[in-house]
Amino acid sequence: MRAVFLDFGSVTRGDIDCTRLEQAISPWHYYEDTATEQAIERVKDAEVVVINKALLDRAALSSANRLKLVCIAATGYNNIDLTAAADYNIPVCNVRDYATPSVVEHVFMLILNLSRRFIEYQHLVKNGGWQTSAHFCPLDFGIEELSGKTLGIIGYGMLGKAVAEIAQAFGMQLLIAEHKGQPARPGRTTFDEVISQSDFITLHCPLTDATRNLISQREFELMKPSAYLINTARGGLVNEADLLKSLSSGRIAGAATDVLQNEPPVAGNVLLEYPQPNLIITPHIAWASRESRQRLLDQIAGNIQNFFLNKPFNQIKDALISRHKHDQ
Numbered sequence: 001m002r003a004v005f006l007d008f009g010s011v012t013r014g015d016i017d018c019t020r021l022e023q024a025i026s027p028w029h030y031y032e033d034t035a036t037e038q039a040i041e042r043v044k045d046a047e048v049v050v051i052n053k054a055l056l057d058r059a060a061l062s063s064a065n066r067l068k069l070v071c072i073a074a075t076g077y078n079n080i081d082l083t084a085a086a087d088y089n090i091p092v093c094n095v096r097d098y099a100t101p102s103v104v105e106h107v108f109m110l111i112l113n114l115s116r117r118f119i120e121y122q123h124l125v126k127n128g129g130w131q132t133s134a135h136f137c138p139l140d141f142g143i144e145e146l147s148g149k150t151l152g153i154i155g156y157g158m159l160g161k162a163v164a165e166i167a168q169a170f171g172m173q174l175l176i177a178e179h180k181g182q183p184a185r186p187g188r189t190t191f192d193e194v195i196s197q198s199d200f201i202t203l204h205c206p207l208t209d210a211t212r213n214l215i216s217q218r219e220f221e222l223m224k225p226s227a228y229l230i231n232t233a234r235g236g237l238v239n240e241a242d243l244l245k246s247l248s249s250g251r252i253a254g255a256a257t258d259v260l261q262n263e264p265p266v267a268g269n270v271l272l273e274y275p276q277p278n279l280i281i282t283p284h285i286a287w288a289s290r291e292s293r294q295r296l297l298d299q300i301a302g303n304i305q306n307f308f309l310n311k312p313f314n315q316i317k318d319a320l321i322s323r324h325k326h327d328q
Contacts (some may be wrong), residue, residue: 001025002066003048003304006034010052011073016294020301025308036060043067048304051079058084069093069307071300076206076234077316093303093314097158098295099287104162106286107202107232108170110256114228115149115200117141119277147171152198154191154214155205155233163202172200180214195222200230207234215239220246228254232286235259244270247279254278258286 003025009032022028025048034042034051039060043049047066049056052073061067061084070080072094085092113119120141124130130138151167153160154177164174177194178184184193195201201223205211215229216239223229229252231238240261246252256279260269263284271281299314306313 001047002027002029002045003050004029004031004042004046005050005073006031006039006042006054006056007052009033011293011296015290016297018297020298021304024301024304050300053079056080056085061085061088061090064088064090069304071095071303072316073296073300078207082316091307091313092316093307094316095296095299095303096314098299099289099292100158100162102289102292103159103232103286104166105289106258106282107163107230108166110230110232110258110280110282111146111200111202111228113280114254114256114278115144115146117143117277119280123277149173149199150175150197152177152189152194152201154194154201154203156188157204160202160204163204180210192222195219196224198227199224200228202230203233203237205233205237207236212236213239215243217242217245220251223252225251226253228252228256230255231257231259233259235261235263240269240271244274247274247276254280256280256282258282259284 005028008030018028029042031042034054036055036057039054039056040063043056043060043064045066046064047068048071049064049067049069050071050073056070056079058081061081067088067090070085070090070092072080072092075094075096077092077094080092082092121138124138124140129140146167147170150173151163152175153164156164156176160176164176167174175189175194175198176187177191178188180191182191184190189197203215205214214237220242229238229243235257238257243255247255257271260271260281262269265272271279303313
């Protein structure tokens with residue numbers, strides 16, 4: 001059997017163990033990255049193909065005459081033509097819930113950096129501000145506690161629930177958002193109420209046609225001037241121009257995002273030009289702890305093993321696609 005990983009460089013820099021992958025199937029061919037036009041040649045003789053963000057379109061799938069299984073090294077699957085895969089009877093599987101601890105820790109790292117004014121105080125120390133202070137404790141920047149603050153969670157799947165658990169340990173109050181424009185079910189709060197009442201808003205929903213630009217000028221106008229927006233989900237959930245406008249005008253207190261609409265932002269991005277410390281941008285690393293990436297590879301290996309043993313293997317089916325589109 002022959003297996004290829006088309007963008008192995010997106011998951012490792014040599015710091016994770018591939019033993020389980022090698023045990024599941026061999027030999028492997030690991031490509032650092034694969035452009036769309038290279039995919040046809042690289043998958044044509046493969047029986048198993050693994051992709052993270054590399055694209056598999058109909059042309060590539062139609063040329064892969066020996067292909068038995070496609071494994072996505074992520075939960076999202078917008079980078080493969082699922083209709084074409086179904087037409088050629090090629091099952092597709094993904095990995096799920098592997099990055100929860102890493103993402104949740106990143107969410108609260110961003111929240112704490114904003115609320116504790118970490119960047120400003122680091123700059124103050126590095127620039128000699130503490131050394132020349134008249135007092136032992138410079139109070140140049142206001143610090144806020146999380147205890148008693150309201151956290152609005154938009155997207156209440158595995159990640160949203162895990163964030164809620166940690167938030168309660170900080171003593172935060174929780175608001176769980178209902179789908180936008182829908183009446184609230186028991187245990188949920190209408191979308192607009194979550195936007196308007198929360199001190200912090202964190203996004204954990206998938207990017208679909210229904211959620212694209214979920215947070216735009218209308219939502220920023222509803223937010224408290226003291227509120228912060230956190231996005232570790234997908235860049236397209238937030239209208240970046242409207243976020244920049246809201247930050248620049250002081251409409252909201254700040255924001256932190258681990259994701260941008262286009263990644264990497266090789267052509268630039270309006271948010272990257274914003275100079276103030278109340279916007280934190282990290283380069284899509286919330287998921288990327290070493291432990292998380294190891295779980296990712298091990299789960300891919302498990303999917304491959306189970307597939308060849310005719311056992312369940314995280315196959316993406318219509319019901320799953322529907323659930324992910326509406327799980328917000």
